[in-house]
Amino acid sequence: MNVCVFCSSSQKIDPKYLDLATRVGAELAERGHTLVSGGATVSCMGAVTAAARAAGGRTIGVIPQVLVDVEIADHDSDDLVVTADMRERKGVMDARSDAFLVLPGGIGTLEELFEIWTARVLGIHDKPLVILDPWGLYAPLRALVESMYDQGFTRANVFDAISWTTSVEEALDHLEGRAQHMRPSVEELGEATP
Numbered sequence: 001m002n003v004c005v006f007c008s009s010s011q012k013i014d015p016k017y018l019d020l021a022t023r024v025g026a027e028l029a030e031r032g033h034t035l036v037s038g039g040a041t042v043s044c045m046g047a048v049t050a051a052a053r054a055a056g057g058r059t060i061g062v063i064p065q066v067l068v069d070v071e072i073a074d075h076d077s078d079d080l081v082v083t084a085d086m087r088e089r090k091g092v093m094d095a096r097s098d099a100f101l102v103l104p105g106g107i108g109t110l111e112e113l114f115e116i117w118t119a120r121v122l123g124i125h126d127k128p129l130v131i132l133d134p135w136g137l138y139a140p141l142r143a144l145v146e147s148m149y150d151q152g153f154t155r156a157n158v159f160d161a162i163s164w165t166t167s168v169e170e171a172l173d174h175l176e177g178r179a180q181h182m183r184p185s186v187e188e189l190g191e192a193t194p
Contacts, residue, residue: 002060003028003175004036004097006112007044008105017104020134021047023168024103029057031172036097038089039063039080040072044103049074062092090115099128099175104137120161121154128178130163132171138164 005028007021021044028035028048035052038045039061049059053076061077064085074080081096083089090112102113119125131138142164148154163178165171 001098002034004100006109007103009043018047022051025051026055029055034058036060041074102131128175130174134166
């Protein structure tokens, strides 16, 4: 699979988050997946891509020109796609990905999460979406969404559209399990053939 990882670009975070991104990149590569990332070399984005490559994985970076101009583009990516702006970047990342993994991050990560999550709830795509949150950064978000549901602001399938996990292995198992579940079986493919 092409697995898109949304994560932090902040350089002020606890090193444990960089370690988490490193473990994710290595595990993705070891399981034979291609990493789709934000195409930058800083913070968790840089850690996840460097680890994926070090473990023999393929990387696709998608970065807007404005960030290339400030010299943080990951020119070592197997495929570096430069977009006109952030909106185009998200569209390309979505189109190039089979699944989405969200690591701890800031408002940019939340924006990416909400766009993919909303599209999944609306049935625009059925790609797996998993949050990996070992230290509970997103616990208030989860509680907020539960409260929004309780008050009628969102649909029940908001919970079906996402998985919440706390370990790298659990997160990737969820991605692989949901992706496998969505693929047609050999029998289904045979029935569809005229």
